[in-house]
Amino acid sequence: METIGRDLREMQRIPLAASHVEALKRAGTRRRYPAGALLAEVGAPVDRFVYVETGEVEVVNPFTGERLVPSTLGPGQFMAEIALLSGGRWSLPMRAARETEVVEVPREAMLRLMAAIPEMSDIVITVLAARRRRQLESRDGMLVLVGEDEDKAIRAIADFCARNRVPYRSYPLGSAEAATVAASCGTGAGAPVVVFGRDVVVDPPTPEKVARLLGLDQELPEEDAFDVLIVGAGPAGVAAGVYAGAEGLRALVVDDTAIGGQAGTSSRIENYMGFPTGISGGDLVWRGEVQAMKFGTRFVVPRRVAGLEQLEDGAFCATFAGGERVRAGSVVVATGVQYRRLPLARLADLEGTGIYYAATENEARFCREGEVVVIGGGNSAGQAAMFLSRVARHVRLLVRGPSLATSMSHYLSSRLEADPAITIEYNAQVAALHGDAALEAVTIRDAAGERTMPTCAMFVMVGAAPNTGWLSGLVALDEKGFVLTGEAAGAASPYATSRPGIYAVGDVRAGSVKRVASSVGEGSVVISKVWEHVRG
Numbered sequence: 001m002e003t004i005g006r007d008l009r010e011m012q013r014i015p016l017a018a019s020h021v022e023a024l025k026r027a028g029t030r031r032r033y034p035a036g037a038l039l040a041e042v043g044a045p046v047d048r049f050v051y052v053e054t055g056e057v058e059v060v061n062p063f064t065g066e067r068l069v070p071s072t073l074g075p076g077q078f079m080a081e082i083a084l085l086s087g088g089r090w091s092l093p094m095r096a097a098r099e100t101e102v103v104e105v106p107r108e109a110m111l112r113l114m115a116a117i118p119e120m121s122d123i124v125i126t127v128l129a130a131r132r133r134r135q136l137e138s139r140d141g142m143l144v145l146v147g148e149d150e151d152k153a154i155r156a157i158a159d160f161c162a163r164n165r166v167p168y169r170s171y172p173l174g175s176a177e178a179a180t181v182a183a184s185c186g187t188g189a190g191a192p193v194v195v196f197g198r199d200v201v202v203d204p205p206t207p208e209k210v211a212r213l214l215g216l217d218q219e220l221p222e223e224d225a226f227d228v229l230i231v232g233a234g235p236a237g238v239a240a241g242v243y244a245g246a247e248g249l250r251a252l253v254v255d256d257t258a259i260g261g262q263a264g265t266s267s268r269i270e271n272y273m274g275f276p277t278g279i280s281g282g283d284l285v286w287r288g289e290v291q292a293m294k295f296g297t298r299f300v301v302p303r304r305v306a307g308l309e310q311l312e313d314g315a316f317c318a319t320f321a322g323g324e325r326v327r328a329g330s331v332v333v334a335t336g337v338q339y340r341r342l343p344l345a346r347l348a349d350l351e352g353t354g355i356y357y358a359a360t361e362n363e364a365r366f367c368r369e370g371e372v373v374v375i376g377g378g379n380s381a382g383q384a385a386m387f388l389s390r391v392a393r394h395v396r397l398l399v400r401g402p403s404l405a406t407s408m409s410h411y412l413s414s415r416l417e418a419d420p421a422i423t424i425e426y427n428a429q430v431a432a433l434h435g436d437a438a439l440e441a442v443t444i445r446d447a448a449g450e451r452t453m454p455t456c457a458m459f460v461m462v463g464a465a466p467n468t469g470w471l472s473g474l475v476a477l478d479e480k481g482f483v484l485t486g487e488a489a490g491a492a493s494p495y496a497t498s499r500p501g502i503y504a505v506g507d508v509r510a511g512s513v514k515r516v517a518s519s520v521g522e523g524s525v526v527i528s529k530v531w532e533h534v535r536g
Helices: 018-027 107-116 118-138 152-163 176-185 207-214 235-246 261-265 281-294 361-367 379-388 410-418 516-535
Strands: 029-033 038-040 048-059 094-106 143-146 168-171 193-196 226-231 251-254 298-300 305-310 316-320 325-333 371-375 394-399 422-426 429-434 441-446 449-454 457-460 502-504
Touching: 018 048, 018 094, 018 107, 018 118, 048 107, 094 107, 107 118, 118 281, 143 152, 143 176, 143 207, 152 168, 152 207, 152 361, 168 176, 176 193, 193 207, 226 235, 226 316, 226 516, 235 251, 235 261, 235 281, 235 516, 261 281, 281 298, 281 516, 325 516, 361 379, 361 457, 371 379, 371 429, 379 394, 379 410, 379 457, 410 422, 429 449, 502 516
Parallel strands: 143 168, 226 251, 226 325, 251 298, 325 502, 371 394, 371 457, 394 422
Antiparallel strands: 029 094, 038 094, 048 094, 143 193, 305 316, 316 325, 429 441, 441 449
């Protein structure tokens, strides 16, 4: 299956061309660091690109002061992270292992060089993506979670990090590693905690606080207007961000949860053109995010738009849930849909401790060798069942209707039927939940009656409620809350709404085809009309 970022062991030895190095020297400043000097501190802005001329740079373990990973950066290599593109923050501390001489290029100057020299940009971005992938695989991040299995707040941060490609380390309560963390930052030895770096305790532990520390949620001055605000960072929103940046528009993409949307939770997409061996939704959308950032598009998460109004000059002002405001000349609505919450007693109590709305590696850890229930008859439910069958003892797929023929791709339903680890039950639904601190069993109702079966996890992937409440009556909606566009909204463009300057793409649009490919296409095409509106 395709993944983003080529193998780091290969990429870290590919040098920049001599002409690239000369360009860096012209744009940068030469600096010398003595052995032991820090070149980057955890949480500091990634405000420069560092090319190593002589010496050696290593990653530091902040808890022990020793080298964290065996590989180092030497002459001809460069020090940077993928956050260079977005103006984020360093996730790893870097130190001169011996006297080191470097060329430092300010971030803005480096981005201009990358835009002007695409061959250099290709090398830099590929290496940075490979480094992030290695961090995720080896869990070398400086964000440390203790007590994820026992504490819902800690688990919520783990979920946020996993969905936003943030590397972190997780230690169980009572472990030796947890004791080391507690001793270094002065917290209780047996208490759940989130620590950034060595001594920044995230209290209270929330995704919003973590996002601020990592630079994922940056300040947006109210007077700083954008050409287009893209609300929603699923395939449609990210595609719009790519094309907006490529066309020179000042674009901002915001999402209240994670870059990727529902597609980001798909473990394997096999019918997207160009990826014959399949690709995870997270990898696919992250490729788009990196691509959009290369063109200058900004991303901010988690930010929920609570309201939208049109100003007297025709521009729009979005108000976030925290009270912050941002101006934009146009708005692209790409908020997609959310899975319906089932009307079951104690559902909210068990969400995150047995009841999930995504099936990724993060959730699969709690399903090993267990009985799992998946609810839904669409492709998302099918992909989840296939993925979970690799780790769970058995997966039971519950479908309300009598067949999968009209709701799921044929290739997927055929695989489900052939997999001995999966049972499909038609005309079935969950009637009750059982368990105190975590889900322990469910009651299933079908034509034969009711029965209770033990389960360690239930994945809900049914229904499609559009996220349009924040539009405040600005645009016309259909009876289900989906945004009307084109002729149905009295507009000439197929993605224009009833309000000039506001467009809708992807699953949130009434009549759209609920597929990743169509969402990407809509997000790409809509920017031409956005450009005409803001530049016309």
